[in-house]
Amino acid sequence: MTTENIQKFKALIQEGIDFRERVLFPTNPLFEISQSVLDQEVTRKEQALLKCLLLQFDKMFVEEA
Numbered sequence: 001m002t003t004e005n006i007q008k009f010k011a012l013i014q015e016g017i018d019f020r021e022r023v024l025f026p027t028n029p030l031f032e033i034s035q036s037v038l039d040q041e042v043t044r045k046e047q048a049l050l051k052c053l054l055l056q057f058d059k060m061f062v063e064e065a
Contacts, residue, residue, distance in 0.1 A: 006061045006062060007062075009057075010054070010057060010058070010061070010062065013050075013053075013054055013057065014054060016050075017047070017050045017051060017054065020047070020050070021047060024043050024047070
């Protein structure tokens with residue numbers, strides 16, 4: 001796997017995380033998705049898990065490149 005491919009894959013992961021965050025937590029309240037408090041908590045934990053996954057990706061692939 002080349003450094004360029006690693007960076008492209010990392011950018012794809014980051015783009016997915018950012019897109020999901022914009023959809024789930026929009027800045028305009030008119031576009032908010034109706035979620036229960038429990039759903040909101042699960043969503044925040046999922047986002048944190050995805051960000052942790054990206055950090056682990058960096059440690060495994062980016063720092064070695």
